Amino acid sequence: MAERIADVYFAPARVKKWKYSESLPGKLERLLKKIGLPRYFEKDEWVAIKTHFGSEGAHRVVRPVFLRKVVEALRSIGAKPFITDTVRIKGLDYLEVANQNGINHLSCGAPVVLADGLYGNDNIMVKAGEILGEIAVASVIYDVPAMVVCSHFKGHINAGFGGAIKNLAMGAVSGSHRHCGWRCGRGAMHTIGEGMLVWDREKCVLCLQCEEICPLECIEFKGGEFTYNDERCWRCGRCTRVCPEGALVLPADDELFMRSLAEAAMAVLSTFKPGKVIYINFLTEIQPECDCMPAADVAVVQDQGILISDDIVAIEQASLDLIMGKAPLPESLAEEMGIKQGDDILMGLNRKPYLLQIEEAERLGLGVRKYNLITLS
Numbered sequence: 001m002a003e004r005i006a007d008v009y010f011a012p013a014r015v016k017k018w019k020y021s022e023s024l025p026g027k028l029e030r031l032l033k034k035i036g037l038p039r040y041f042e043k044d045e046w047v048a049i050k051t052h053f054g055s056e057g058a059h060r061v062v063r064p065v066f067l068r069k070v071v072e073a074l075r076s077i078g079a080k081p082f083i084t085d086t087v088r089i090k091g092l093d094y095l096e097v098a099n100q101n102g103i104n105h106l107s108c109g110a111p112v113v114l115a116d117g118l119y120g121n122d123n124i125m126v127k128a129g130e131i132l133g134e135i136a137v138a139s140v141i142y143d144v145p146a147m148v149v150c151s152h153f154k155g156h157i158n159a160g161f162g163g164a165i166k167n168l169a170m171g172a173v174s175g176s177h178r179h180c181g182w183r184c185g186r187g188a189m190h191t192i193g194e195g196m197l198v199w200d201r202e203k204c205v206l207c208l209q210c211e212e213i214c215p216l217e218c219i220e221f222k223g224g225e226f227t228y229n230d231e232r233c234w235r236c237g238r239c240t241r242v243c244p245e246g247a248l249v250l251p252a253d254d255e256l257f258m259r260s261l262a263e264a265a266m267a268v269l270s271t272f273k274p275g276k277v278i279y280i281n282f283l284t285e286i287q288p289e290c291d292c293m294p295a296a297d298v299a300v301v302q303d304q305g306i307l308i309s310d311d312i313v314a315i316e317q318a319s320l321d322l323i324m325g326k327a328p329l330p331e332s333l334a335e336e337m338g339i340k341q342g343d344d345i346l347m348g349l350n351r352k353p354y355l356l357q358i359e360e361a362e363r364l365g366l367g368v369r370k371y372n373l374i375t376l377s
């Protein structure tokens with residue numbers, strides 16, 4: 001049987017003529033026409049636009065203007081889109097974050113809803129794989145028949161990079177399940193064993209950043225001693241990621257983490273019939289860390305553009321290939337770390353075996369790493 005090669009359509013970020021069709025929003029319109037939305041979506045069909053709302057200080061999310069273009073394109077074929085994400089902090093607060101980052105009905109032209117309810121525990125257990133067993137998929141994602149996955153492509157301290165796989169694995173799965181808690185949610189990917197936080201008194205400088213970042217107010221320093229509510233803790237790892245001294249650690253295994261991301265993405269995609277999900281990766285404002293952090297750093301590499309495909313593995317591979325070896329931007333973390341043109345910038349930033357994400361996704365049959373890059377003329 002002939003080897004399958006996926007099509008990935010690409011709109012470069014560079015503008016060569018001062019006209020709307022050459023702008024990135026204009027090019028996104030053209031990409032959406034190119035892929036042919038009626039091949040995937042039907043009249044009156046509800047379509048989830050899955051994105052990440054960001055956080056109060058991390059503004060480099062997929063911009064509302066792009067979400068609006070996706071909404072308009074879906075409406076033009078008679079589909080009924082809405083924009084969604086799962087709860088990362090308290091649900092009402094997270095809707096405010098979305099609003100602050102410009103993601104609301106007025107700006108995007110479609111309702112903005114929480115995929116797993118105000119409390120983040122409205123989800124359905126779905127079969128995953130040998131690492132996770134089952135995972136709690138947000139009920140809105142579980143029920144909706146079709147989806148456009150809009151991902152801001154960037155670096156990530158644990159995953160090496162965050163793209164479409166991570167947007168589904170972490171972003172379409174809840175932090176907690178009503179009965180089995182964090183063990184059935186994102187925490188099952190973030191940690192191993194019982195996932196007990198380990199605090200190193202010698203390294204801790206009592207900056208209290210871990211306490212401030214915890215979305216569930218689990219952490220408290222009593223008389224200079226670290227305490228946390230193990231029962232309530234989601235094992236999201238945010239407290240460990242902001243610790244400037246490496247004084248707080250959540251036990252983890254890089255290989256298991258990468259492979260479990262692919263497994264969770266597979267579980268999410270198993271709730272859709274074939275041919276009902278497409279992916280858009282935005283290679284813009286490629287900062288070193290996730291959009292859930294309390295701040296967004298400057299971009300480490302120049303904007304590359306927008307990719308669209310119906311193959312999640314191919315679009316991730318193409319995204320990685322586009323930034324591989326590119327020059328780090330002046331005054332960015334990449335330059336500060338001594339990363340040079342020609343280096344693997346993502347590996348240099350976070351030292352994670354990130355390719356495992358897509359290798360495992362391909363092994364699980366989610367897509368193929370070989371692709372035709374079709375660049376807009």
Ligand code: SF4
Pocket residue numbers: 213214215216217218219228232233234235236237238239240
């Ligand atoms: S891992 Fe840390 S930040 Fe996350 S819920 Fe637990 S204590 Fe809070």
Ligand code: SF4
Pocket residue numbers: 199203204205206207208209210211239242243244245246247248
């Ligand atoms: S963030 Fe790290 S250094 Fe700061 S208080 Fe927490 S454990 Fe200590």
